[in-house]
Amino acid sequence: MYERTNNSMVKLKLNELKRELKEFNQKELIQLISELYKLNKDVQHYLSNKFIGEDAIIDLYEKTKKKINDEFFPERGFGKMRLGEAKNAISNFKKVSCDESKTLDLMLFYVEIGTEFTNTYGGMDGKFYDSMASMYNKVVIECNKNEQFFIVFKDRLYSVVQASEGIGWGYHDELCDIYYSIDWEIEEDE
Helix, strand or coil, rough: CCCEECCEEEEEEHHHHHHHCCCCCCCHHHHHHHHHHCCHHHHHHHHHHHHHHHHHHHHHHHHHHHHHHHHHCCCCCCCCHHHHHHHHHHHHHHHHHHCHHHHHHHHHHHHHHHHHHHHHCCCCHHHHHHHHHHHHHHHHHHHHHHHHHHHHHHHHHHHHHCCCCCCCCCHHHHHHHCCCCCCCCCCCCC
16 A cells, blocks of 8 residues: 655555545645745746646746756856756756657756866866766657657757867767767758
8 A cells, every 4th residue: 555665765656546545525636736836946837837838848948958068168157067957957957848849958058068067167077977977868769769859959960079179088979979879861961
């Protein structure tokens, strides 16, 4: 009936939750959802997207993009370069918005801003470049699946490859290999 997680928390299974919720009247459901809304920012974003729609998604997109940018180039001080924070922001956006195109845009922005950061401040470590190349690869995989995504992102995908030229740890070579693995027709002058 109940499930115990790794950290010893007793967790209600989904079917049990549904059974419990069926017993609530409308007023009780409204109260429960309102409490969840107050407690959790992800729930706030999810419900805003659900009821407000595109405006809420655009607002969340802009906030997520700023959060990624601030990890590298904050308005004041130096970037903390917490790659995990930036990637979590992208994951949360994806989960809450279900907007694949804007998620890919943020993923590519992460690679663009990371590449700009290393060009501005010098060489990073191998983990940094692995993270950038891995995210770039995820974008390319999605562009290979959907030509519309490729059409939207192809110029930016190529620009990142160009911007990575001269960066160490084999970063440029890896991005080139990933870029040229694209199945769609790439113009010869690239």
